[in-house]
Amino acid sequence: MPRIIHNVDTPALVIDETIAQSNIERFQRHCNDAGLKLRPHIKTHKSIHFTSQQLEAGAAGITCQKIGEAEIMAAAGADDILITFNILGAEKLQRLSKLASVITRLAVTADNATVIEGLSATFADHTRTLHVMVECDTGAKRCGVQTPAEALTLAKLIETLPGIEFAGLMTYPDKLPSNVPLQFMRDTVAELSAAGIDCPDVSTGGTPLMWSAATEGVFTEYRIGTYIYHDRSMLERGICEESDCAARVITTVVSRPTDERLVIDAGSKVLTADLLGMEGYGHVVDFPDATVTGLSEEHGVLQVSADNPLQPGDQIQIIPNHVCVVSNMFDQVHLIDAQRAIKPMSIDARGKVN
């Protein structure tokens, strides 16, 4: 008989709800104890169901990266949303304006005057104020102002312009521990204070540094996504154990062309080509001899030892390198509840590129 893990058509993304719930609650307790507001990023699960669980556990609000994600979560009841992205262009600004009307508090980030001026022009006559945080580049080398002086300039601009309100500072720190984010934020808050500008919030985040999340006398809020499912990148960093990994790709061996090569029905259209600095495309559970050495769109190629028992028809489970991007590849996940029953659930905000 073939090895069957779950009665699902493969490839499938299966989420153990008990593990996900435990991950939500454990980090909520960490933030409560640390005196940090927790603002989970929905990009990992893209799901109304899990957004609700995060809010019920005590989250202060949610983080989205796209207006399309925020619209879906707002319709489902999320009423305090931060979109951590520079919003530009007439169509997006119009959607942002509509979104602000239907929730209690909407905030965005900005790192340049063009963005801030567009936001102000849109919200100048709005019944609601848009909260704008200044994004600071503290080492991740993506968006963000480069110096506290630049942050001050933008905060002043926000304070000057109508329709928008300065809501504080935001950074997405580099994945490795560093004193730069703390120092940058301390210096900026001091400069703001010297200029008579109050800084309501200082928001940082990231799953890689989750267990050292603390206010350090500056930070007020932590944004985090991957922690709900975890993945191979967190496993390899020692942030979680295999038993904390709630999301697994169930895939079927479709071929064993040689003694040491298996082919599975999960390729880059499922596992994605994200390496995140690692070798191979996922952690094969139960088979330490197996490594996913290559992916094409619908095939995964595994190197195994010659005595590996897997044959065509057998299922295996893979903890993906980067689970957020894998959530985006499926129209639905399969949830396993505490009674081990399995049921499909739509990924509500999958594929929201705008």
Added chain:
Amino acid sequence: MPRIIHNVDTPALVIDETIAQSNIERFQRHCNDAGLKLRPHIKTHKSIHFTSQQLEAGAAGITCQKIGEAEIMAAAGADDILITFNILGAEKLQRLSKLASVITRLAVTADNATVIEGLSATFADHTRTLHVMVECDTGAKRCGVQTPAEALTLAKLIETLPGIEFAGLMTYPDKLPSNVPLQFMRDTVAELSAAGIDCPDVSTGGTPLMWSAATEGVFTEYRIGTYIYHDRSMLERGICEESDCAARVITTVVSRPTDERLVIDAGSKVLTADLLGMEGYGHVVDFPDATVTGLSEEHGVLQVSADNPLQPGDQIQIIPNHVCVVSNMFDQVHLIDAQRAIKPMSIDARGKVN
């Protein structure tokens, strides 16, 4: 005024129909001249619209990788479909059986006895015969039998079992020119012939080797996907010119945090992390100084020269590294017709993982 290429909300995938049509017709002529049946792979466009154009231009049928893709194309009128994948498992076999009932000719590939036995068990009492090709590994090191002798064994098994019929040999060759596929296929056809087994078709394919596609006295059919849109990987191999690239990602500059760093609103959720052995995540049209050095899910980071004129709000267009996987990231593309009018079109078979 910002630089606007198309009046679309970004990121967007834009397809120039005139270029796509020209790519379809040009390679159809090549195959006609070479005496090869052309069987385009729909994985690149995943679209009923372009499937119809390929069939109208003279394609003998289509290739799909997933049953879900084939179901959609069958419903739209494709009636000769080859699924180049080992189909296993009760749910997939049942769908395959239904699919066979509604089209003229359904074929699949197989490279092991487990798959062939499952196909026969499903089709033994079917009103239609399932055509089964034996997949041969001629250097791509994915699926496929390793020797002509193994191919002969499987062909004999197919001939022996009820409900299925041996339809020939199939290979997905390595991307670099090699004599192995030709030699492997010649040897296998000879072994089959010596055993009294007719080999109706020998199918090969791949855009990288498209311009040398020829029967060479053995091959009867060519399968090809990327050629309709082309992409950076084909551009770098010299298979096409920039003007042959029908698919471009339109993206907006959202930040210029430093003189030499731009951030765009297209990340791995749009461009994907596929490198295909290249450096950087796409070819930036019009700005030879710009390289896409990094992607996170919603951000692309570009290195540019300090005198690059791009600023937040400007659009740029990127020819992606691997266009097939990019098609899968969007719910819709925007088509540009011969009059330069632009209109959205659903990507019908996007996200069909099963």
